[in-house]
Amino acid sequence: MRTQRWTLAVVCAATAMLMLDIAVVNTALSRIAEDLNTGLSGLQWVVDSYTLALAATVLSAGVLADRLGRRRMFAIGLAIFTLASLACALSPSIGALNTARAVQGVGAAIMFAVSLALLAHAFPGSGERTKALAAYGATIGASFAVGPAVGGALTSGLDWQWIFLINIPIGIACLAITLTRVAESRDPRPRGIDWPGQLTLAAGLFLLVLGLLRGNEDGWTSTAIVLELSAAAVLLAAFVAIEARVREPMFPLGLFRRPDFTGAQLAAFAISASFFAIFLYVTLYLQQILGLSAIEAGLVYIPGTLVMFVVSGATATLGTRVHPGTLISGGLVLVAAGMAMMLLAGETSSWTMVLPGSIVAMIGTGLFNPAVSAVALGSVPAEQSGLAAGVNDTFRQAGIAVGVAALGALVPAEAALGAGSPAAYVDGLHQAAVAGAGLALAGAIAAFVLIRPRRARRVEQPATAALALDAA
Known part of the structure; x- marks a missing residue:
């Protein structure tokens, strides 16, 4: 029993650190650009070096954990992530920061790949496992909700380095608990790399x-x-x-013979490459065009993230009455509508003009997240659930990386950090929002066509468990 509690505590604490690290970075980007004398391209790599490394290695990390030991690999991931966080904080240049971010992404991939396996081993009973996954899912939601404000507070009150330094004591404590309190487990028949x-x-x-x-x-x-x-x-x-x-x-193509599984991956890529990718450019708009501080920009996102957290929980009851494909398609339609509403924001607007679009899109995200995880896992045999979660993580992170790059091609780099015309930046942001809305709609159509009631098994997983698998 004590091992169970320690395992749940360390997995939740490490996951909170990962989610905070994802959420806090955007609000610190303007300050990073100022301090490290970089342009938009350098800031884009701050996000993409992390997401690319995570997307490219998460599946192999899971295989290594099954072979070498999940506790051992979780500890290695914690050590890599913690040391890379220190390297990020000490970076003297944007190149050094982006290199450290890539290493950080590898550590995050290992922890993401192993965390659910550790919980599954520690909580073998379905009832106790559901409660553990509920705590895990709540940790993810709460961390993501407060992340922008935490990042803004650290950047405004101290400096951007502290969004990385805060990881060090958490990482050290989690590493000590992992090595002394968490049980080891392996797959008796591990796959090769x-x-x-x-x-x-x-x-x-x-x-x-x-x-x-x-x-x-x-x-x-x-x-x-x-x-x-x-x-x-x-x-x-x-x-x-x-x-x-x-x-x-590492990426079994046979899984894609299931239309519902394929639809879930396309939908995950669509929301990541559209709504999640545009966060970087909206944050720069709030700080560089409207003149908000880092903490003020972070607080702008709080209403939407809290709404998403509440809607994700409510999807638990909806999931028993509404087919997951409907929730996924409907969620992406709301995401597209929210992104289209961002056209209301202009170069002289109040920050409140961002709220309607972000809240509508976050409602859609709250409907989408538990449902897409439930389909991704429920459309494959139980013994392949870990692999399915890894594939879903790959599509999500690759979507963010590609989306940041593709939408960034529409935003004038010289205007992103105050050197060019605010009107030019807003025009580019509007074009990126329209492109993102189109991609989200395409994802909604794909999900509607591929994830049909006659093709998908009814998935009755708790929403908290599904939310737990949205860590990426």
Whole structure:
């Protein structure tokens, strides 16, 4: 019993640290740009270096944990994340910061991949496991809700380095508890690591994002950009070919024979590449165009994140009466509507003009998150649930990375940090919002077509358990 409590405590504390780290960064970006003398491209890599590393390694991290021991890998992930947080805080340049963020993403991938397995081992009974997952899900929701305000407070009250320094005491405490109080577990028949798949996926995603981020600066028809995007296409195609042939693929293509599973992944990519990706540019709008401080910008997001938390919990009862595909499609339609409402924000608007769109989109996100996790897990056999969660995490994080790069191509870099015309930045933000709304609508259509009642099994998981799987 004591081992169970310690395991739940350390997993929830580590997850809170991860979620806070994801949520706090956006509100500190303007201060990072000022201190490290960087432009929009450098700030985009602050987000993308982390999400790319996480997306590319989370599946292999789960395989390694099954083979080497989940407690051992969780401790390694904690150590990597904590040391990388220190490196982030001490970074003298934007290049050093982005390198440390990539290492941080690897540590986060290991912890994300292992956390649910640790809870499943510590709480084998369905009733006690449901309660543990409820606490885990509540930790995720609460951390994400307060994250922007915490980031703003740390940046305004101290400095941007403290959004990373705060991780160090938490990480050290979690590491000590993990090594002394958490039980070890392994898969008796672990899969092998798919190194060819790992390398081609990581390289393909990196070159895709690199080409998208540099396209405006170098010219979309320049030799460098054409080569980067072409190489990305070749590598990602090679990744698919490898996964179709290798004996133990990290990304089993057979899962995509299920239309509902495929629909869940497309929907996850759509919301991440649209709504979650545009957060960076909305935050810069609040601080650079409207002149809000870091803490004021963080507080703008609080109503929406609290609404999302409440709606996600309410989806527990809806999920027993409304098919998950309907919740996913409806949620994405609300996300698209919320992004379209961001067109109301102008260069001289009040910050309150951001609220209607963000709240509507967050209501949609609250409907979407538990339902998409339930479909992603419920459409595969129980023994493949961990793999399904990893694939869903990959699509989510890759969506954010690609979305930040693609939407950023519509935003003029020189206007993002006060050097150019505010009107030009707002025009670019409006174009990004329209593009994001279109992508969210496309995701809604895909989910409606693919996730149908006659094709998907009824999933009756608690919403808190589903929310727990939305850690990414």
